Amino acid sequence: MDVELVNIYKTFGRVHANDGISLKVKSGTIQGILGENGAGKSTLMKILSGFIQADSGDILLDGSKVVIQSPADSVKLGIGMLHQDPQDFPPMKVIDNLIIGSPVGLFPNRKKIIKQFEELQKQFNFAISPDTYVDTLTVGERQQLEILRLLWLGAEVLILDEPTTGISASQKALLFETIRKLAAQGKAILFVSHKLDEIETLCSQVAVFRQGKNVGSMVPPYSTEHLVEMMFGKTIARSEKTCDTQDQINFEIDKLKIDDRRLVIKDVSFQIRRGEVIGLAGMEGSGQAMILRALAGIIRPTGGHIYMMDGKPDGRVDLAGKHYFQFRNLGISFLPAARLEEGLVQGLSLAEHFALAEKQEGFLIDREEVEKLSQQRISDFNIRGTPESRIEELSGGNQQRAELALMRNPLRLLLLEHPTRGLDIESSMYIWTKLKQRCAEGASILFISSDLDEVVHYSDRILVFFGGRVSPAFDASLVTIDQLGQLIGGKGWS
Amino acid sequence: MQMLGHCIFTQWKEVELTKFVLTDTVYSDQIPVQYLWRRTFMRSKRLWLVLSIVLIAVMVLAACATPAATPTATSTGPFIYGMLLVGPYNDNGWSTATYEGGLYVQSKIANTQFIYAENVNTASNPSTTAAQFAEQLLQRGAKAIIFNSDDMKDGVLEFATAHPDIPVIWLSGDYAWKEGQRYQPQLTDESDIMGRMEYGKMMAGCAAALTTKTGKIGFLGPLINDETRRLADSAYLGAKYCWENIAKQTTPLTFSVTWIGMWFNIPGVTLDPSQVADDFYTNGFDVVISGIDSTEAVVEANKFRGQGKDVYAVQYDYKDACNVAPDACLGVPYFNWGVALKPMIQSIIDGKYTRQFIWQGPDWTNINNPDTSMVGFQKSAGLSADASTKLDGFISELAGGLNLFTGPINYQDGTTFLAAGAVATDQQIWYMPQLLEGMLGDSVAK
């Protein structure tokens, strides 16, 4: 099915989210949509899939105009959208998830549906058992399930919004293969991403969005430089490692053991030096998040020690088993990946966040002081917002910057989960500039990332996790992305 | 695809709203400092404004409306007297009986007007006390206030103290009784009226005893106090007398009292009277005497009769209370409040009012004479002709001077209430401390 969007306008208050965007996607093509956060990609996709309505503009399917008032309308018309976050019902079985929200009547023929499901997934080499519960699936599998569901509902146009976020490398490969197959079947694919390499390997053409406009398109062979220029209106390059690792030991982790119901990690020992950046790599759920949270004092290790050096020779404090607040007070800061769930408070303004994070003197809030501080932080961290902006009104990148701006001074250890996940290149670089400043001041940084490029690029040393096993910390300059990828995939372990 | 010709998206620009509700969007750095606090403040100011406007609108509306019939206290107007009802006026029980008493006076004395407030109790009207309700009646021109319940004892005291010049009539009260325990000498314009319901309850007990085939009578009691013990005991004495002396039964009579905890059902607070009645009927009690102000006993009896059981109930308070199910009802001992209220209101109108404590019995020449008998017994279709005749005999005996409160009678705990031949004083009867020997059930609340 051919899709054509003509002159789509959509404003949110004073923001022109879509400022007259037109886009034409022919059946059988994989249309890449590239742009930084806030460029209007998601808005356009939501309009196409009926989640929001455009202020003006037309949608044409196979050349005829259609009205899409709701997601149900779009499904009926054969448009399926794969969201960034899975839209499924976790405590239900796979098959029930399929049946729910489908027009099969009150008493669906389960056997027939299971058969259809199995046939469908055979086409794409998926292996999801229809009787497992959704919450036992990985993010990648849930995505596969969602694709199957959309196909089963008869989708002819598939929208994929940042589909590679949070899935493993092998799942990504399978996903790309699936997308290519679907295109070959004549489906129109809209692939939304801000990751250049993905767009370049997958898409048969790409449109670049900037500030609500379609600023240009390209067909292979792609020029990365040109694409970046279109995205940002200028070329940018990644910063170099600027931070000098110091030899002074900051923390010493000794035979740390952590018990989770699903996973046991034991005998983890390594040292953290001042000003050092350590990347934790591994498939999601391999134990790296547990280590990070144990070091933050959020989960309690069942064995071993977390020694903090206090500067004197042989002087050290064991933090294992202490309360999270004590960790915090010692300058250990944790930035969770789920920003709006664990890091920031929806409904509170930036100013209120700064007031809360600051060391408080007295009982009363000095509003002028808070206001001044907020303005200062907002400009320091280049946050696009005012002190009165509520946190959920900010874009993802600005939220992430706000989280960084909330960190205390001085810091000894900074623990980050996916610090740049979902951010565009510019934001990511900005975040890392700020982080580098922190380590220049002597803080150590541990971070988790599924972006191997990021791990190799920014880390001084790397720890690889695989199924609860932890590699020794090795020098980042000694590995390539390929080698790292193999380690993460379980190869090369003795 | 062919179906929808074209697609229009209404375009609408946000006015005003943007400033307050929306994101102040990420680009507006020039918004003044301390906007947040002002925003909150402005919001509440706006709401204040709305509420004030609405309030003013309502007041203007009300002012323009037909002025409330504020009764002016001119000498030509009717004499207004007000009554506070503890329950709804149509409860078919206590409140209805007193309400009808009020209406009776209005029909018998020319140029009088009866006003009332119902549901005067803290559960229904938590923010308004009985005394405050009385004030409202006063504002509407009432010259005398009738409080219809013992539950209003605090209200009576408060109101009568605040208005020593307004006659206050307390039904079932005892503040004016010189010999009573709660005598309040300072309330010079307060009177009490009560009927000698002991007789009515004795008749009720007698009717039950003459009807029961199992020899088991249940008494559905309200809360436990002197008055309710007095009435339960009376019913027992009547039942026992008729069982032994008229029905000539030799087996002992079972008489069991279950208190629900209030004069009427309050779900979750009292026992459910329907449930209590059910339990009686399923456990072999074939007559239940109701001591409460509502009609559950007879309703349940009717239900059981529908299932083929031969069971009955005796009602209380209000003359027509059996009408809900006449066949299941033996009769009802009731009050004619008008009998005592009429002369009292008349004396107030005539300026001859003096404080009184009235505890008035039936007119023995005709206990059902609405103009003369304070207490009556209305038979119902459930009472057999034979029992009816025998009951009339019993009533004649009472009229002839039979006093069932004559010793020997023991209290429930075995101590002596009345030695052989001794007759109870009014104080002993009014302030009844226990159930009597031979009765089952609690004498005091547990």
Add this chain to the structure above:
Amino acid sequence: MVSNRTEKAGGFGNILRTLLTNRFSSITIAVLLALIITWLVVLVMDAPPLRVFSIMVNGSVGSLDAATQTLQAWVPLVLATCGLMFTFTAGLWNIGMEGQIEMGAICAYGVIHYMTGTPTPGYVAITLASLAGMAGGAIWAYMVGLLKNYGGVNEIFGGLGFNFIADAFLLYLVYGPWKPEGVAQGSTKMIDAQYWLPQLPGSYLSLWSLGLAIVGILVVTFVLKGTYFGLKLKAVGKNPKASFMMGIPTSRYMLLSFVLCGLFGGLAGSFQVTGFLHVLRNSISGGYGYLALMVGMLANYQPLIGVPISLIFTALNKGATGLVIDLQLDTNFSGVIQGLLVLCVLLMDGVRRRLTKTFRGVQHG
């Protein structure tokens, strides 16, 4: 198809939409809607609507006497509302307010009960009774909080449970140990006049309780808006997990919000005894706990907005008593209007949210 209609509606549609999405006008519409429905209800009940409104206004604010009575009845409601602001802010539904008021009344009466006959001066006894009431309410609320924090019992169920216990305890005391001598009905002996909260001559209104209520409003507003404590409580209410991560001891703050709430509820209860009924009796809480929840919801959890709303609610209650006398309407009529108000405001709020929902989706373009 729908869009076609919108097109035709043109200007009117736009105006309507603007009216519905503006907070100011949407509340006005809600109130008008409630009034219209009330009007219809009155017509159905075969009563003259204008007369009904005039009686209600006269009965609540029409005379000095009525106005002071309304103010008097407003005190416990506004105190309970103030207390609930703490728990609302902390994201908690303290439905146990009713029981907390009752415990306040029980403790206050208890103090006076045992002080009667001792040489304690009246004002000391009243002060102690108020403090005991506050303590009683606070402890009762604290228990709900403990159950929530350490027993994992949702505060709504815990609160309901403790309401029942308080109720049962009250009935036990009134019919048992504290029943007056002689004829016992559902209330205790009246407390001696020296233990009454001083009232304005000829009225029920006590400047003391009124003053304390106003102080209470100011304190709550100030604490919630101007202090770190209030801000932290707000953060806990909006996102306990993130608040904990930011270093706020969330469970301690939740417990504290319960205790503060209970203090206000207990004070309201003690005023019911020392300032209004002068006895302990069943349903002494007067339903103010539940009513205050409605007020708090309507006020969107803003104490200052709660003030006029609670005043209107009390006025409705007071005004409705006249309806019973003059028009023989049911006293629950005021409850009907209150319910309609709440429903209409929530409804319009829902409409407003729905219409502006697209704006909230703004996060990522």
